[in-house]
Amino acid sequence: xxxxxxxxxxxxxxxxxxxxxxxxxxxxxxxxxxxxxxxxxxxxxxxxxxxxxxxxxxxxxxxxxxxxxxxxxxxxxxxxxxxxxxxxxxxxxxxxxxxxxxxxxxxxxxxxxxxxxxxxxxxxxxxxxxxxxxxxxxxxxxxxxxxxxxxxxxxxxxxxxxxxxxxxxxxxxxxxxxxxxxxxxxxxxxxxxxxxxxxxxxxxxxxxxxxxxxxxxxxxxxxxxxxxxxxxxxxxxxxxxxxxxxxxxxxxxxxxxxxxxxxxxxxxxxxxxxxxxxxxxxxxxxxxxx
Numbered sequence: 001x002x003x004x005x006x007x008x009x010x011x012x013x014x015x016x017x018x019x020x021x022x023x024x025x026x027x028x029x030x031x032x033x034x035x036x037x038x039x040x041x042x043x044x045x046x047x048x049x050x051x052x053x054x055x056x057x058x059x060x061x062x063x064x065x066x067x068x069x070x071x072x073x074x075x076x077x078x079x080x081x082x083x084x085x086x087x088x089x090x091x092x093x094x095x096x097x098x099x100x101x102x103x104x105x106x107x108x109x110x111x112x113x114x115x116x117x118x119x120x121x122x123x124x125x126x127x128x129x130x131x132x133x134x135x136x137x138x139x140x141x142x143x144x145x146x147x148x149x150x151x152x153x154x155x156x157x158x159x160x161x162x163x164x165x166x167x168x169x170x171x172x173x174x175x176x177x178x179x180x181x182x183x184x185x186x187x188x189x190x191x192x193x194x195x196x197x198x199x200x201x202x203x204x205x206x207x208x209x210x211x212x213x214x215x216x217x218x219x220x221x222x223x224x225x226x227x228x229x230x231x232x233x234x235x236x237x238x239x240x241x242x243x244x245x246x247x248x249x250x251x252x253x254x255x256x257x258x259x260x261x262x263x264x265x266x267x268x269x270x271x272x273x274x275x276x277x278x279x280x281x282x283x284x285x286x287x288x289x290x
Contacts, residue, residue, distance in 0.1 A: 001268055001284050006030045008286045009222045014038040015082025020069035022050045023091040032059050044069045046114040070203040073210035082219045089226045104186040107167035112197045122193050127162045131155045142192030149176055150189055208237040221287040234285050238262050261288045
């Protein structure tokens with residue numbers, strides 16, 4: 001949804017823009033094409049490989065910040081940002097590199113950290129967390145209906161041998177799953193563990209809350225999400241009197257806050273779906289400060 005997201009984002013060619021997930025720079029490069037020499041782009045990413053890729057962009061208006069987008073508020077004054085693009089989740093290069101440990105299709109170390117140098121890895125979670133906590137992660141972040149069965153199997157197996165690679169964990173999940181679906185049996189569990197490893201839900205919540213004061217009137221936040229939990233947060237973060245209960249975010253149908261307008265979901269068109277199979281689960285919302 002490259003064209004749709006950038007067209008929705010940019011309202012002032014001379015403005016200040018933020019790309020919350022630089023990835024390999026596709027969105028950032030397109031933004032730089034659309035803003036003037038008076039405009040600026042600040043791109044965030046935790047991934048060291050993204051930092052290396054960003055070094056290849058030689059543009060006076062471009063600034064890369066090696067940090068989590070939840071800390072956007074630390075670098076901007078109130079009412080200063082014209083637009084923010086948040087492309088949630090994992091990037092294709094991360095998924096395609098087995099060494100990063102995100103994929104259940106190719107064997108690799110059980111890591112899943114956006115920044116492999118900091119934080120708790122997936123291996124630490126499945127090898128040390130108690131059964132109840134693992135089950136909660138699988139249910140809250142993956143909506144995995146067999147979360148308890150999978151968590152029990154993980155804890156039982158690790159007493160004999162710990163988990164070190166993605167193939168081992170994936171095969172264990174496949175062996176205990178009873179429900180048959182079109183998706184790979186480990187899809188929801190791997191998604192949930194990745195979200196937990198990188199604290200993705202809390203990061204998105206913090207970012208959106210912090211952006212309310214940093215965005216200019218008329219400024220926009222464009223959010224591309226890939227599962228229902230992210231989209232719920234995008235919608236309800238701009239409701240009146242929202243409270244986040246534990247980590248399971250309820251979908252509230254109240255009116256948006258008076259100073260913000262939240263669009264309906266925008267889906268990829270048929271051409272994009274045919275060109276990029278991974279876009280099938282993408283949903284985009286545009287939030288405008290009135």
